[in-house]
Ligand SMILES: *[C@@H]1O[C@H](CO)[C@@H](O)[C@H](O)[C@H]1NC(C)=O
């Protein structure tokens with residue numbers, strides 16, 4: 001790997017979003033005259049840039065560096081744009097995949113179906129949704145959504161965050177708080193939509209700043225109540241509100257989280273001896289042509305995406321009895337995130353982030369850190385994205401793939417002495433994890449797709465990173481005026497961790513043994529008994545109901561009205577006649593509790609239910625709409641589902657929202673230990689019997705010779 005290139009990429013990633021390095025580098029050198037990425041980015045030749053193949057070899061492979069370059073030339077030479085090619089801004093550019101039947105009838109070695117791309121660009125302030133045919137060079141225009149703006153470019157974010165510095169009133173406010181303007185670190189905060197006239201016409205962003213003096217963890221030093229509304233296009237400062245003059249900047253002591261800063265301190269760590277997983281014969285998985293993964297009966301396509309982060313496609317699982325490949329999941333990805341903060345005051349009410357559609361969940365996924373983000377046996381996959389000027393760049397090591405053995409058990413049974421049988425049968429559980437980690441400014445989201453040998457896919461989301469905190473005049477909870485809402489928890493002197501939610505809505509295009517599936521609600525309900533016939537007064541009975549239309553598949557989870565949620569193929573049955581299926585199995589989760597008419601909740605209405613099922617429609621992939629930024633919520637999953645289309649025995653998509661309520665606590669300061677939750681896609685009468693019956697136990701002779709110190 002070319003290390004100077006890597007440092008460019010690192011610089012690009014970090015500076016461009018966090019502004020931390022940006023701020024630091026500008027302390028040491030004059031502010032660069034331009035915030036275009038050109039001076040930060042080199043545009044490397046594909047061979048230097050990426051471990052990904054330079055040409056696509058599967059219909060779902062993402063656009064390559066040379067395809068992106070070609071599309072850029074096609075677009076800048078369009079008559080409409082050629083008058084001023086440098087004014088053409090690329091907000092997104094990705095593969096427009098062939099139709100499902102085309103992909104499924106393709107086999108390795110066949111010529112690829114025609115390559116197409118979808119782009120969202122802006123020219124002279126006007127957004128254009130475009131479809132580009134790479135073989136013919138033709139470009140067609142698609143209708144734009146009724147409201148909203150495209151995903152911000154990285155350049156939008158960085159240049160907006162610098163904009164307040166051009167305003168003398170802003171500098172004066174900062175200085176009045178005792179902060180040097182050279183110690184500022186500023187964040188671009190998406191401003192949502194709240195029905196103000198100005199929001200209809202202009203792309204707006206709110207900028208809030210912190211003091212980076214004395215700590216890398218500037219997030220813990222907010223300049224509370226100072227909010228600058230910036231026009232993202234003109235960089236004009238539209239409005240400044242300064243309502244926190246009495247609130248001190250919290251101290252920097254104790255906020256750093258970097259090992260180099262902490263290793264000498266008196267605070268005790270938790271000493272552990274080194275630990276590692278050995279695979280003496282190498283991994284059991286294979287990655288073919290950069291994106292196709294094969295492991296333990298599974299085959300799937302894995303790729304990075306600027307908006308969704310990580311996309312799993314065309315997943316099939318081998319039947320252990322017939323050996324046949326069976327389709328399971330055609331496409332799965334995080335479609336949108338919604339992160340509303342629970343503080344209605346001036347500097348906080350608008351914090352209602354949608355990290356995929358506003359910021360690009362994949363764009364914010366930084367290179368994974370070997371040995372720590374992923375274990376030593378991990379394989380890394382790059383992402384190829386497009387900068388605002390239409391040029392490609394590579395995000396190194398954005399996804400990792402590794403086999404995990406956490407000491408867990410796959411299945412077991414041992415016989416007790418009662419039977420006299422000496423049986424001790426246990427199988428270890430080994431899984432395959434595909435992981436990415438997005439750092440959306442302060443917060444870090446780890447998304448894992450864990451494939452298991454028994455046919456389960458566990459989708460897990462971990463939250464870590466740094467809280468978004470609020471400055472407070474108080475240093476002890478006894479000082480709070482009794483009637484005043486604090487909106488959170490006092491975490492340290494002058495720092496409140498504000499209550500917030502996280503929702504991650506997954507698009508799951510399940511194809512259980514074929515594309516036409518149905519959604520079944522299996523209700524478990526209490527039945528009374530005839531007390532003459534049995535001493536029991538009650539029992540539980542399972543009743544199946546196939547949802548006919550979308551509204552019957554709008555599901556709110558309830559502990560005392562339990563259901564299982566199956567996706568079945570009613571044309572395929574097992575030997576004994578059960579329809580083959582998979583179920584979605586929720587784990588710990590949280591529901592959206594805001595008023596349905598609250599403007600953020602109108603836009604985030606895709607979280608109004610935990611499960612939805614829609615008929616598959618290529619235009620309905622992004623749960624918050626195609627243009628999420630500042631939209632009014634007319635194009636959400638909730639709106640589509642209200643059409644109440646038939647969903648029985650159709651190609652359907654199941655949407656699952658994983659939620660977290662977060663009441664911050666002191667352990668979350670100055671950086672949060674990971675909190676995670678998950679849900680499973682689990683076979684239910686899909687296999688004839690336990691699919692891992694004939695799997696081998698671990699034997700000492702197969703394992704590497706390492707003596708376990710604890711037992712010696
Ligand atoms: C505000 O401060 C910054 C950083 O010191 C400086 O570059 C900028 O020129 C100042 N803006 C104005 C309008 O004085």
Ligand SMILES: *[C@@H]1O[C@H](CO)[C@@H](O)[C@H](O)[C@H]1NC(C)=O
Pocket residue numbers: 514515516649650651
């Ligand atoms: C799915 O059902 C539709 C009718 O709703 C039918 O036209 C189509 O052929 C079916 N597809 C498959 C793969 O069976």
